[in-house]
Amino acid sequence: MTEISLTPETRICVTGGDGFLGRHLVSLLETSGYRDVFVPRIEDYDLKDITDIRRMYDDSGAEVVIHLAAVVGGIGANRENPGRFFYENAIMGLQLIEEARLRGVSKFVALGTICAYPKFTKVPFREEDLWKGYPEETNAPYGLAKKMLLVQSQAYRDQYGFNSIFLLPVNLYGPGDNFNPASSHVIPALIKKCIDAADAGAESITVWGTGKATREFFFVEDAARGILLATELYNDPDPVNLGAGFEISIRDLVGLIVELTGYRGRIEWDSSKPDGQPRRMLDTARARERFGFKATTDFRAGLRKTIEYYRSTLRDRS
Numbered sequence: 398m399t400e401i402s403l404t405p406e407t408r409i410c411v412t413g414g415d416g417f418l419g420r421h422l423v424s425l426l427e428t429s430g431y432r433d434v435f436v437p438r439i440e441d442y443d444l445k446d447i448t449d450i451r452r453m454y455d456d457s458g459a460e461v462v463i464h465l466a467a468v469v470g471g472i473g474a475n476r477e478n479p480g481r482f483f484y485e486n487a488i489m490g491l492q493l494i495e496e497a498r499l500r501g502v503s504k505f506v507a508l509g510t511i512c513a514y515p516k517f518t519k520v521p522f523r524e525e526d527l528w529k530g531y532p533e534e535t536n537a538p539y540g541l542a543k544k545m546l547l548v549q550s551q552a553y554r555d556q557y558g559f560n561s562i563f564l565l566p567v568n569l570y571g572p573g574d575n576f577n578p579a580s581s582h583v584i585p586a587l588i589k590k591c592i593d594a595a596d597a598g599a600e601s602i603t604v605w606g607t608g609k610a611t612r613e614f615f616f617v618e619d620a621a622r623g624i625l626l627a628t629e630l631y632n633d634p635d636p637v638n639l640g641a642g643f644e645i646s647i648r649d650l651v652g653l654i655v656e657l658t659g660y661r662g663r664i665e666w667d668s669s670k671p672d673g674q675p676r677r678m679l680d681t682a683r684a685r686e687r688f689g690f691k692a693t694t695d696f697r698a699g700l701r702k703t704i705e706y707y708r709s710t711l712r713d714r715s
């Protein structure tokens with residue numbers, strides 16, 4: 398297997414490059430001097446369709462693919478779309494990797510997710526524990542579809558010498574996140590609820606679950622930096638966690654967002670709604686050891702930027 402050294406001229410294709418994480422990554426690639434970054438938009442290339450995938454490879458001439466395109470969402474969206482989240486994420490990845498191999502693409506970077514981990518993984522989650530159980534039920538179809546790309550990456554490396562790496566980011570947040578209540582993740586959902594309730598003078602907001610579950614949150618600009626470092630420096634079969642390496646309960650998270658948004662009303666917990674996975678926090682040592690990545694954004698500072706983004710760009714339009 399030949400390992401590619403990236404140069405400013407390397408042709409890099411970022412699927413999902415117009416999404417939340419994708420925009421931050423594409424901007425980082427450009428400021429880092431990469432001059433040939435191709436972003437296939439869904440209206441031009443539906444990546445579930447093999448003919449569109451072939452056309453995308455023809456048009457981009459990609460030497461490196463960073464595959465971010467996916468259908469994603471919070472617990473509600475996962476519960477409503479288990480079939481779609483399984484099929485679309487699996488078929489996009491499987492066909493993109495197969496076609497990349499057939500065309501001799503030099504490197505494929507596949508994005509997994511923390512939702513691939515077993516429901517009751519020992520905390521902090523270590524990559525060695527990925528196969529020690531079934532994922533939490535509400536996000537298992539999404540998590541497992543993504544996990545198949547790890548199997549494919551390792552099998553293709555063994556049989557064909559194809560250089561595909563697999564990264565597992567934890568829950569992301571930051572400016573540009575999805576604030577649509579039908580599909581948003583917990584941080585943008587809470588920010589929107591608190592700010593909208595404060596604007597409307599509402600006496601209370603309702604939050605899903607008991608508040609006892611814990612989560613780790615990873616600032617999107619840190620995630621983009623981790624992915625770029627792995628793209629440049631990492632060429633091994635082992636999956637790698639990408640995260641910030643801390644854990645916070647949903648109850649404490651709500652308290653923090655209430656404080657930072659200035660919402661003054663009551664919090665009502667709807668314990669008939671699911672908590673999702675009981676605890677989540679990654680062991681991030683491998684990313685540090687193998688390609689020198691460490692998250693640097695302070696959580697409060699990241700939350701402030703996200704709140705400011707919602708206030709300045711979306712509040713009046715929602």
Ligand SMILES: NC(=O)c1ccc[n+]([C@@H]2O[C@H](COP(=O)([O-])OP(=O)(O)OC[C@H]3O[C@@H](n4cnc5c(N)ncnc54)[C@H](OP(=O)(O)O)[C@@H]3O)[C@@H](O)[C@H]2O)c1
Binds near residue numbers: 412508565
């Ligand atoms: N957000 C998180 O907390 C998180 C955590 C761990 C891992 N990840 C992974 O990170 C990646 C990026 O997530 P994100 O939060 O940035 O998601 P996102 O904002 O929804 O972006 C996903 C992108 O994929 C595109 N896409 C979806 N289906 C497509 C198709 N059939 N053909 C072409 N493009 C398609 C979307 O286009 P449209 O917008 O036009 O539909 C969108 O631009 C995903 O692989 C996700 O699994 C995310």
